[in-house]
Amino acid sequence: MRLPGFWTLVLVFAWTLLFILLFVPLGTVLIASFIDKVGEPTLNNYITFIESARLRRAFVNTLVVGFAGLGGALVLGTIMAFCLTRFQIAGSRFVSMLAILALVSPPFIGAYSWIVLFGAGGVFRTFLREFGINMPTIYGVSGIVIVFSLKFYPFVYLLVSGALSNVNRSLEEAAEGLGLTPWQRTMKITFPLVLPALSAGGLLALIQAIADFGTPRLLGRGFNVLATEAFTLYSAEVGSNPSMATTISVILVLLSMFFVLVQRFFLRRNVYHGNLINKPIKIRLKGWKNLAAHLAVYAIGLAGATPVIISIIFSLRRTSGPVFQSGFALQSYERIIFGLGDVVRNSLTFSASSVILIVIIGTLIGALVARKTTLNTSLLDGALMIPFVMPGIVIGIAYITVFNTGPLVLTGTALIIILSIFIRRLPYTVRTTSSALRQIAPSMEEAAISLGYSPFQAFAKITVPLIVPGIIAGAMLSFITAINELSSSLVLYVGSTMTIPVRIYLLILDGDLGTAAALSSILLILSGAAVYIAFRFLGRNEQALL
């Protein structure tokens, strides 16, 4: 044990951090949900939840859009993964890039773009109306499900395509040799082998769909889900009910946790370690099959990337006030430069600060978890799983409940937003660092030591250079999450700490779609740059984006 004092300090620091930033806020939310307006313990909030028709509907609606979105994501993601790993598709890298664009764009941009196209005054709808076709608007449950499917399919696509390209071809050939038809072979051999990846991708999609606030808020039009109810109950100027909001938060967390546990339970034995002696090959399809495969992947890819394309086009359209005119101009960007510079600056400072915190603290904790495996560090690793199942809106409500009064008052500060992003993204960096460290054999440092370097020099000269690319790539991915974060900032912001996503959200509600498009494009460019940097350091490793 070298420098035991140092690592003990890190351990104590990590627990303190988790205690203040995670356990206390979560505990407070949990306790608050059991306390009535005069401060007496009660179960009334939960009874009200069950008795209120509106909240029951929100609960059912959450499950409906969650599972419908999951279904859509599974179908689209699996088709995409299967076609791109098993067939030769012209421009497959381009299609894959479209999926990444869909992944790194904030979900509410999706909602926004579909409003622009198919909303009440949507471009596409207006166009069709000229031919006498009156298509329904995108608002409501169908719109939300479409947006979720197109937004979350990349999770499934990236994980399943990784698994599919790791299925040893001999297994499928063996099945064929045993007399199975191609369909039987796919269902009996390939499907079970990719099931872990499929369910992991599906779980990510489901949890994100349940937690998503922006999409149902912008597209719902009266269709309420738990996340929107929690926000309304918390922030409404009239009839707000903070303790009810905490009750909903608890239910949201329990719901996500439940799905995580279900997935874990059903897949507890399904871990396959195959060899890759015989890599899968891509078949060249012919005739209509080839056409169908190309059509499918391009349709999914382009539909998923539509929000990105739309927001870039609309950001360049000429406007008069909030109304679009024909022709192109840079007016929307001018408005940002002259009026919204502080919002952009806020977003950049907050994201950069939280990323710096995440990198430093996450790397230290990751090193601790990987190198000093004890019961204590395993518990720490487990505790860091909690933020995975915490919807942003819950973190927001929890933070404002805890840091409004008491020993630590942070409400209205930039720090509270930075910390909320920090705690949500910290687990990812801990994971990537610890797994990167575990891949470096201990013998590597021992070799350096036996050659005459002190343990610290060996760490600095050998281990650090080997994990730095991974850390930088991880930082970029954290930056993408940080800069696109809406739901917790929406609860935590005040006028002076407004971020780009919050501003976009408010602009869409105000109907100023041009400026919203320009801000969205800025977000996309920043996210795109971060992806580019991450790929430069990691190689083109799309699964690292999850």
Next chain:
Amino acid sequence: MAYLTVRNATKLFGESVYALRDVSISVESGEFFTLLGPSGCGKTTLLRSIAGFHDLTSGDISVNGSDLGRIPPHKRDIGMVFQDYAVFPHLSVFDNVAFGLKPRKVPAHEIKKRVPEALESVHLTALAKRLPAAMSGGQQQRIGLARAMVINPQLLLMDEPLSNLDAKLRIELREEIRDIQRKVGIATIYVTHDQEEALAISDRICVMSEGHVEQIGTPEEIYGDPQTRFVANFVGTINQLKRCPKLEEVLGMLGLSEVDASAKNASWSVRPEALVLSELAQPASGGAVAEFSGTVQKYTYLGREAHLFLNTAFGEIVVHVANPARARKHDQGETVSVRLNRQALFGFDADGARITTGKAPREGTI
């Protein structure tokens, strides 16, 4: 005094798991010394204790007269070669080999001379500028070897350096390691679980099991004169003879009845190549000879030798026949007669220690 001495080394993991129990070895300067044993026998723990990566619970280690106990691993001046090569993937082959020269403050012009020499000796000159990531296991281990040798350490440690390589390369590289070690004349401790490798490469072998030393000796002593049942079993193959009236008879014919009776629960075994088919035996080979018969179960032809699996009174017995091309094939069910002489029989007592059989009685006493 020996060059390296390990005295009464004991290493406890946790409360009661002994990785090493009172192990003492001594290695002469320039000697190639191998620690041989199954996994978990403590050989790697001993090696890592010498390198300084483990602290001994008790006992001491000294090299060239100076105690290593309190010296941290990076100041021990011991070169180490690892099972997983531990080649630095972000450094070129040249920089990998030069890596250990820098903390030794070797001047740049000398680095430029010594590194190419080391690369030359492991046949890697052509790859000096390349990154090791895409290289084969054999090439990576050559880098590891050059890197450990170039610093002219006072001791070279090798932790199963060949076990991740394929069979042909393993033999090729072990010969190279042996040649280089001879040329440089550096005391080397080599850990392996491969008995053939140990026999081929070592000056002396230390066979270990469950944290203690079973036997230390030259390859010839270890294979030809195993001092414990464990060594006889682990190094080479051995036929354990089941106790039966026929065994008593054979022991009697070889003049070993008294020895057998005086040792409690003695057991007897014989190496497959020490058994000779009577039809192939040289007549009157001298010394006491016994004969028994068996039924052929299986005949496996391997080119330079053949293995006969026989059903005998002692249980299943394997006989190795050298140069089988000259012998005829043996069919299943056929009865053959097998001869063995007194020297071929190894006796072990109840504790597994070898029974001294004494000098062979003079011819004609049977």
